[in-house]
Amino acid sequence: xxxxxxxxxxxxxxxxxxxxxxxxxxxxSASDGKVYELYxxxxxxxxxxxxxxxxxxxxxxxxxxxxxxxNIDRSKSYFEITAAGQTLELHxxxxxxxxGSSLLxxxxxxxxxxxxxxxxxxxxxxxxxxxRHDQLFLGVECKAHANFGKGIVKQVLGIRRELSFLNxxxxxxxxxxxxSTIRRMKARPASLYWLAFTDPKxxxxxxxxxxxxxxxxxxRP
Numbered sequence: 001x002x003x004x005x006x007x008x009x010x011x012x013x014x015x016x017x018x019x020x021x022x023x024x025x026x027x028x029s030a031s032d033g034k035v036y037e038l039y040x041x042x043x044x045x046x047x048x049x050x051x052x053x054x055x056x057x058x059x060x061x062x063x064x065x066x067x068x069x070x071n072i073d074r075s076k077s078y079f080e081i082t083a084a085g086q087t088l089e090l091h092x093x094x095x096x097x098x099x100g101s102s103l104l105x106x107x108x109x110x111x112x113x114x115x116x117x118x119x120x121x122x123x124x125x126x127x128x129x130x131x132r133h134d135q136l137f138l139g140v141e142c143k144a145h146a147n148f149g150k151g152i153v154k155q156v157l158g159i160r161r162e163l164s165f166l167n168x169x170x171x172x173x174x175x176x177x178x179x180s181t182i183r184r185m186k187a188r189p190a191s192l193y194w195l196a197f198t199d200p201k202x203x204x205x206x207x208x209x210x211x212x213x214x215x216x217x218x219x220r221p
Contacts, residue, residue, distance in 0.1 A: 002146055002198045002199045002200070002220060003144065004220075004221050005035055005036075008036065008038075009035060011221055012035070012042055015042045016058070019056075019058040022063065023038070025062070025063070026038070026062075026063040026065065032144050033144050035144075036142050036143075037092060037093075037117050037118070038092075039219065040217075041090070043196070043219050044118055044140055044194075045081075048081055051179075052083045052177045053084075054083040055083070056079055056081055057079065057080040057082070059077065059079065060076070060077035063077055065077050066093045067093075068093065069094065069095050069115035070094070071094070071095065071129055071130050072094060072130070072131065078090060078091045078092075080123075083177040083178075086176050088121060088137055088176070089122075089125075090118065090119070091118075091119050092118055094115070094119045094121075094130070094131065095113040096114060096115075096131050096133060096139070096163070097112060097133060098111070098163075099133045099165070100112070101113070102132060102133060113130055114162055116136075116159070117142040118139065118140035119131065119136055119138070119139050119140075120139075120192075121135050121136055122135040133163045133189065133191075136163060136189075136191045137172050137173045137191055138173060138192040138193070138194070139159075139191065139192070140193075140194045140196055141155075141194070141195050142196045142197075143195065144198050145198065146198075146199060148197055148199035152195070152202070153205045153209060156193070156209065156214055157209060157212065160209075160213070160214055163191055164190070165187070166186055168185070168186060169185055169187060170182045170183070170184060170190055171183040171192065172189055172190050185213045186211060186212060186213050187212070190213070194214070195209075196218075198218075198219070198220045200218060203216065
């Protein structure tokens with residue numbers, strides 16, 4: 001294994017204690033993938049706090065994240081992220097409606113949505129629904145794989161294409177939170193999209209995807 005699962009659990013539990021919630025039950029028997037996803041959640045929230053003057057609020061009395069991908073479900077745990085008078089929501093394991101589906105006026109088959117491990121979305125998405133591609137501000141794929149391969153890169157390139165056109169635009173998150181420096185991105189809508197991974201070999205695949213505004217995050221507890 002290229003990462004320390006026990007250390008990840010400790011970091012997750014410490015983080016949630018700060019937010020007056022216990023993650024012990026949620027991490028005790030969790031799979032490697034779910035523990036790493038929660039670790040990436042902590043890293044993502046720390047990044048948001050380092051980049052913007054955000055207030056982070058945990059919604060839920062206990063840590064109870066979704067066990068499988070699906071629609072927005074606010075009866076489960078999630079976070080509210082507030083800055084500059086604007087609030088977004090960070091959820092786990094969400095199926096996001098695709099750009100292709102929107103262009104076609106809706107898609108009735110399984111090609112009309114893709115799962116994303118972590119999503120920062122517009123709070124106007126109705127409970128029980130899937131967010132549209134243009135309601136996504138940040139998506140994070142979390143890969144706790146011991147052997148990183150090109151198949152993972154193909155996957156994230158495909159999802160990125162289903163989120164945005166290849167076109168210059170101002171970063172939507174920077175604009176919403178009134179950042180003093182607003183990044184230009186090769187994506188429209190200009191959502192942030194990250195691939196987080198444990199295997200350092202993933203860094204060998206990072207250059208070309210940057211052209212499509214995909215950031216590689218080597219997060220390894």
